Amino acid sequence: MKIVEGHIAIEKPANVESWDVDPYSDEYLLNPVPNYRELRGRGDFVYIPRYSILATGHHRVVGEILARQDVFVSSRGTGINDYTVHENWRKPSIILEVDPPYHTRTRTAMMRTLTPNVVNGLKPLFQAEADKLVDAVVGKGSFDAIPDLAETFSVGVFPRAVGLKSVDRRKIIDYGILTFNASGPDNERTREWMRRGAETIPWMTESCKREALHPDGMGEAIYKQVDTGQITDEEAAMLVRAFLAAGMDATIAAVGIVLWSLATNPGEFAKLKSDPSLARAAFDEALRLNAPVHHFYRTCIADTEVSGVVIPENAKVMMSYASANLDPAKFDDPERYDITRKTPGMMTFGTGLHSCVGQMLARAEGEAVVAALARKVSRIELTGEPVWRPNNFVRSLISLPVAFS
Template sequence: MPPATVSLDADPFAPEVLEGPLALQARLREAGAAVYLERHGVYALARYEHVHAALTDWQSFQPAAGVGLANFRHEKPWRAPSLLLEADPPRHDAPRAVLSRILGPRAIRRLRGAWAEDARELVDRVVRSPEFDAVADLAQVFPLRVFPDAVGLEHEGRQHLLPYGDHAFNAFGPSNALVAKGTPHVAELSAWVGGQCARERLAPGGFGAAIWEAADRGDITAEQAPLIVRSLLTAGVDTTVHALGAVLYAFATHPDQWRRLREDPRLARVAFDEAVRWESPVQTFFRTATGDVEIAETTVPDGKKILMFLGAANRDPRHWNDPDAFDLARDPSGHVGFGMGIHQCVGQHIARLEAESLLTALAERVERIELAGTPRRHLNNTLRAWSSLPVRVRTG
């Protein structure tokens, strides 16, 4: 560590920090542009300006060495690296192009009507009871219903998707108790997910089959196809579940914003992006310096890990006015909750469609939504999530 570098003895993966990360995020933003975290030997970026720059400069801040704490230059990953998150051009280019086409505007148009109807059916059933758990009954159920259908996944075994994704995102952090909790089940979960990525297991007409068709055309290789399907199954469920949990919590605690959405349901997508900014379901990602990299007046040495605090950047008062407010009058575009640059989330438009479908259906039926008990956090080394969100609704 260069002698002039600001350092902190703080652990962003400690349970109390995962439970409530805002104080540490503010401390990091004020400490400096790049802060050395002694516990893990990494450099932390928490200001919007520098997080955005690191996300877009893949040449200096390398994803291919792993987007977690493990450094793939020296350590063997627990599974084959993601071709979307953990590969750099040119290896990254063909898989990204294929998936961008498959998840693009044509898919949105094809799915919109069916997902809107699915959301109405789910909401109609759930709100028959004035009190329910918005995580268990809505935020988990809807993505686990519509997204695997769109991929072409078989129905049996879908319950494995959430624990598999939970472990994958935990594994981006240190080998702590959260990782240890999932380790005994990794082999079983990985085998199931890997099996679903095979051509013969995927229904015709879905995203998965389209990926294999791209391999048949030579756009990608047959070896790449199952890894791309796996990326959909790893990152396409948990993140959306937790983002939906975030927006439902936001509305349950901000009745004025719920009234605004009901008055103008076209704000559903704005609401979703504002919730992603405000809560940042994906809190952190790592990069690796490809040389001695200058960040403001700090030099990050070659090969050192850089921990980008997406959640801190999304509440940086240097970039956002009144950043701690959830406000549908805000333009949240530019938030880094989906990443930024060539490695940003390729499925973000699909996630927005899921949110638009569910929020629109709720706004049609529900006059008021409020907390009916104390929400409980689900702790994860990378994700900010709710395990339970008891709510009370009034329909009309």
């Protein structure tokens, strides 16, 4: 048995093209759209020899793999590593990286704390924070919308929603970045963020404890289910960790992406201004066009067939959500930002059993920021080059110099 990047190597299936590309390289990640076109153009699957993985960027194929969770499992890791042959840097997630029937237990506990009623209750907090931050920068000249708006907003609302008594802005953001990078191969990015993890991991462990949480937040709502016997204390801590790890970096990326989309598409911003009720749609469409979490993996546990391709047991399959969202078989004129588009069916939050459990919360956060722009800003001007930061799992901006007038 040969191991490549922490998983079992496979032979290239007979009728699949080999594509000698590094989907984790800066070149691939910084200008991904042509790569996604090529990924889809080479067939329903490609074999990527340097990592010995299969990859797909077709909406239909991604949907089929996600639906067949009995053979394409999550419990062997949703990143490039296979936990049957590689020990993860931390205990694997008990909601993301597990299968039914156990998954139902943790998923239910999490969904219960994130219902539309809970999210609706948080909307006034989100809107007040977004309004305050936008008011502070309108007419004040150039500023960097990533640290000063996307990050400040997320750090201002999300830890409060969870109920964290004490927030360390850098550590809570960095833990999320570490988590996502570490799901990729053992490259320089992963190593750099693991080094930084020496500071963030102990902070995170403390922050997941019940005594670190206010009694009125979503974190305590998780712990209350320990009192009622639905989950254990250890599971509750793990679920709060999942909240904090997944709820910051991807949301900051998402808010950054919608700001960038509106800054670079003045026609769509004008449409939004004339109908502010499009705020939520403008956010979703930005995330369709640039999915923050650009892919996930499943591991095949028995030889099977998908789209006429025999997928061997142990195959790691990279499902490019970002490419699936740009698949012309699913969306007309897919590379265009159109805030009136109907986006349901996009893969940004995944679909089915493991679809993003925080997606309604993320949408409420994004909608608040976009609604504030629609009401308070006449014009968004780019005042410098936007800078994207390649991450093994997340597409995000690190700098977006703009002026609001």
